[in-house]
Amino acid sequence: MNSLPRTGRLTRRRAMALAATAALAAPALARAQAKAQIVVIGGGFGGATAAKYLRVLDPGLAVTLVEPDRTYTTGPLSNLVLAGLHPAADLAQSYATLGMRHGVEVVHDTAVAIDAAARKVRLAGGRTLDYDRLVVSPGIDMRWDAIGGYSEAVAQIMPHAWTGAAQLDLLRRQLQAMPDGGVFLISAPPTPYRCPPGPYERASLAAYAFKQAKPRAKIVIMDAKDQFSDQGLFEDGWKALYGGMIERIGLSDDGRVTEVRPDEMTVVSEFGEAHKADVINIIPPQRAGKIAQAAGLTDDSGWCPVDPRTFESAHIPNVHVIGDAALAGAMPKGAFAANTQAKVAALAIADALAGRPPATPTYLSSCYSLLAPDYGISVIDVFRATSEGISPVAGAGGQSPRQADAAFRAEEARYASGWYASITEEIWRS
Amino acid sequence: MFGHLPLKLSICGKMLMLAAIAALPASAAAAQSADPRLLALSCAGCHGPEGRSPGTIPSLHGQSETAIAEALRAFRADQRPSTVMGRIAKGYSDQEIDAVAHGMAVPSK
Numbered sequence: 293m294n295s296l297p298r299t300g301r302l303t304r305r306r307a308m309a310l311a312a313t314a315a316l317a318a319p320a321l322a323r324a325q326a327k328a329q330i331v332v333i334g335g336g337f338g339g340a341t342a343a344k345y346l347r348v349l350d351p352g353l354a355v356t357l358v359e360p361d362r363t364y365t366t367g368p369l370s371n372l373v374l375a376g377l378h379p380a381a382d383l384a385q386s387y388a389t390l391g392m393r394h395g396v397e398v399v400h401d402t403a404v405a406i407d408a409a410a411r412k413v414r415l416a417g418g419r420t421l422d423y424d425r426l427v428v429s430p431g432i433d434m435r436w437d438a439i440g441g442y443s444e445a446v447a448q449i450m451p452h453a454w455t456g457a458a459q460l461d462l463l464r465r466q467l468q469a470m471p472d473g474g475v476f477l478i479s480a481p482p483t484p485y486r487c488p489p490g491p492y493e494r495a496s497l498a499a500y501a502f503k504q505a506k507p508r509a510k511i512v513i514m515d516a517k518d519q520f521s522d523q524g525l526f527e528d529g530w531k532a533l534y535g536g537m538i539e540r541i542g543l544s545d546d547g548r549v550t551e552v553r554p555d556e557m558t559v560v561s562e563f564g565e566a567h568k569a570d571v572i573n574i575i576p577p578q579r580a581g582k583i584a585q586a587a588g589l590t591d592d593s594g595w596c597p598v599d600p601r602t603f604e605s606a607h608i609p610n611v612h613v614i615g616d617a618a619l620a621g622a623m624p625k626g627a628f629a630a631n632t633q634a635k636v637a638a639l640a641i642a643d644a645l646a647g648r649p650p651a652t653p654t655y656l657s658s659c660y661s662l663l664a665p666d667y668g669i670s671v672i673d674v675f676r677a678t679s680e681g682i683s684p685v686a687g688a689g690g691q692s693p694r695q696a697d698a699a700f701r702a703e704e705a706r707y708a709s710g711w712y713a714s715i716t717e718e719i720w721r722s
Numbered sequence: 723m724f725g726h727l728p729l730k731l732s733i734c735g736k737m738l739m740l741a742a743i744a745a746l747p748a749s750a751a752a753a754q755s756a757d758p759r760l761l762a763l764s765c766a767g768c769h770g771p772e773g774r775s776p777g778t779i780p781s782l783h784g785q786s787e788t789a790i791a792e793a794l795r796a797f798r799a800d801q802r803p804s805t806v807m808g809r810i811a812k813g814y815s816d817q818e819i820d821a822v823a824h825g826m827a828v829p830s831k
Contacts, residue, residue: 345763637756650754653757654764654814674812709777710775713775713776714767714776722770
């Protein structure tokens, strides 16, 4: 089309037009050919943050986000939904802004295989995506074989309600239907798992709801560990707010659930004691999401070892694992940690592709928990990459003060909702 | 604005007492300064994108570089009461605080 007429006279005007076209076309072509392809697997707090900031940091990158769900259901805020204090719709996040404002190609499919040698990701729908760099942010998978008798089918009777809208809704309806005087049993997993204070916040907000509607109800936490996140703060709050409504049985007191009997609505502890309840929430032991296991990104622990400065996999080059699936040293598994790891990984990728030296990272994590709608606590840490992995900065961070008045707890509860509004705005709406 | 933190005086008193008991070194941060680009993105998770908070956490958008840096130093020294900012600010060096402030502030003129 642009070839010159064989015998035509090239006018000055035409020559200038051609030159201009060539000047515009040549670099554009070079850019298109050199455009690095980044694939991000998983559209949660880690993956969606990474997709956004890869495009913000280097608009020359082509970024494809692979996420099965059209709407993401957040874990944060979900215990308020369980307790009937927030509509479930408040948890739903859309990918429209990532696509329209940031030019991320959002593919609603499931990644089933990674070919590390050929740098390709295969999707369940049959499509194959090439990558120069891959970000894997698959979240968690349940260890379905860890508790005898528990399975995905039994989770329809004894929900985990730890991922996804359907499980959350199931447990919410069960709690609502539970009679006054009934027992709600929560089986809490061993460390590490997603959202360390989550089971205890869940017990707290269930107690808040029961106190209004079913004051004779009881909550039993059977725990596969002795110590838990923010333990003193939770125990103080439970005593002050709910009297004896919440009882916790730790590992040393035979608190680990090893078997479930859904037909009897019973769980069995390590030493054989059966506990019957009206509603049973089994939060199973966890490991990195399925694709991380399938691709060989996990080690014997079931989680993914990474470089603490870049979150590049210790097993496969050019693949970065972020969020709950990663072994991130002292960082807790949670939304905020995933968000901050995603920024570090996105910058590491942008720098590496541009030939810049690696940046010195800094990480931040904050976990807010509500013991009641106006009673919030937090644990916060600033982290650095050290020779011992990712470690908290000494003298900084920590938990809310054990001694604080009601106004302080109310302020933290307000900030808990503010944090949720801000981080979801940052990731999915701006 | 940081100045809008609606904390009661009783808390301030307690916080100052705690600060006096647990007087920590001003700079506990790592020797190597964190990348300024990452520091500039650190605030968004709580204070919203570009410091525009859609919820209950104070917005930083529109504040001057000096105001943000001074506030962070005051939080770090427990001279200004807070719920979490004191705990966070203690994780950063002077150089890093300046980088955070520079990255967050609207360019003046």
